[in-house]
Amino acid sequence: MKKFATVVALVFLLPLLTACPKQQTRDELRIYNWSDYMPEEVIQDFEKRENAKIVLDTYDDPEAMVSKLQAGGDSEYDVVILSDYLVGQLAQRGTILELDKSKIPNFKNLDPSFADPAYDPGSKHSVVYQWGTTGLAYREDLVKGPVDSWAVLFDPAKSVGSFLLLTEMREQVGAALRYLGASVNSTDPATLERAKRLLIDAKRRSQGFAGGTDAVQQVLSGNVAVAVAYSGDAFRAMEENPKVKYVIPREGGTIWSDVLTILSKSKNSELAYKFINYLLEPEVAAKVSNGIGYGTPVPAALPMIEARDNPIIYPSAEVRKKLEFLGDLGPAADLYNKIWAEVRAQ
Template identity: 45%
Template sequence: MKRPKLKWGLAALLLASLAGAQSPKPQADDRTLYLYIWSEYIDDAIVEDFEKKFGVNVVIDLYESNEDMLAKLLGGGVSQYDLVVPSDYAIPAMIQQKLLAPLEHHKLPNFKNLDPKFVNPPFDPGNRYSIPYQWGTQGLAYRADLVQDLPRSWGVLFDPELQQGPFVLNDTMRDTMGSAAIYLGYSVNTTDPDELRDIERLLRATTPRAHSFVGGVGGKNQLLAGVATVAMVYAGDALKAAEENENIRYFVPDEGGIVWVDNIAITAGARHKDLAHAFINYLLEADVGARLSEYNWYASPNRASLPLIDPELREDESVFPSPELMKKLQFQEDIGKQRRLWDTVWTNIKN
């Protein structure tokens, strides 16, 4: 599918204006905003338009996993950045560790644009600390020109008899261990020691056959280079890769998959909180939310944006999962103190 482009007619612009309240003006000393975000996760044009609108600068630093982001913030980065984009399961731990600042909702008039199902999430009741940014799935992407009749199963990674060529795993603990859990019929949030031992055994047997562990957009790039025939990836990365090579396909395995919600939040040490609120409110404008989804190929939690997104993208199940597919997907949750069990297993897998 060719990547759709937004086509702004008079009706679309009118709808966008009705659904976009003016962002609060930042204070005069808030001239630079520091954003810490996943790689390839925001359109430069969106950032540039914000800079022009408010006469400010945005400095962006990148990470490839929640674990990398958390390590950086805990190592002093919490005072270096104003905004960060953590996944759902990471937020409770960040709140507990006092890494996030409470939001001032009166500075976010476009909060009203959110789809009600993303308001008051279990990982952040009342959206006190975070606002949903994008959401989507993790599954498998593959090179159709390099494999034959690939089973729609996680077994193409975990069962050596189903392997077809080199594959890469996601270098993110929760995603890779969670996918193994799904293959074994377990919850992606399991803390059962016996189940975690099963996951460890499976992945320790799998990693010697894997080409590599790669984070962020690495799986997409390995497929494009022809280094891997199959990769554990996020849906948007797979669809971006398919735009460059039509032989790249994506699916959520029949056993099920992970559905995630990424969120934007203000760090506890942010020095430009007014500007950070203005940026969040700007992202919540209907037209900006639509542009964000069309750039990322991920679903928008912004209900006001949906009519402005190209119908071809809205109807793509890889981007907006159908109700039938949603039944097979699992949300990741904070596992609290049991995270140390996961950390131990992950260390054993990687060493």
């Protein structure tokens, strides 16, 4: 009797069940980003707001990232966060879209100095996400002397301990160029040959290469005394262990911005535009900078940023005079690639 009653109940319930609307499928946004470079809270808030699902892949080597896009990966993602100097290259190849600013109303929130960058005039193909510097992270209890110059990598007589080099070609070649007193964007073959020799010698004495996040973790754990590092990674490590320090060498270095781009083969460009616009809201921009320790390009976010007075994140005007943005190398990119291949092969 009980079994029969269950069957009858199911017969009457079946039309009601089939009449219920299906659960709405969530939009999917596929993002390719540097490792540990977006707070989970920011991702989750956007998912709730847009009833969307974010699928996140990460990388540590921008050259490998570009190679993946060229090999067909450009159809796998909607948004890619990449180094500023790559914008011109990818725009010329048609890999990234020319942005429709009418779909990014919060673009007006950008600091004017970031709204019209030299690498992408008028922000035609990109929008600044975060900015920072590249210098040296070190454990003050492990080094055997002062850390204030790129010489700790390139002059054996001034070595202060074990060290790691950075996997990013432009940054690491740029460090050698600054040590030589040249621009990080030098295309002079003789100067680049000297930089190559410095890098080959440094590699042989080093503990190898590492991505930015891993390099700082190796310093934090005490596996190496010094590493080429990004400011935000070093800042977070210093919060964990005050023996970790960060310095921009006296010869100078790079100041950079990482940018948001939409791939031309994006399957959900409308959601990609919403995501970029969302990141430019002051409250969201503040959450990003508080979460990952880099500089915000949104001035209205600054009052909500805990580290707004920290010179590691926001260096003084005097320090910034010694910093350069990495530029698009044009045809000279082939020479850099050749040099880097020789360095990595040694």
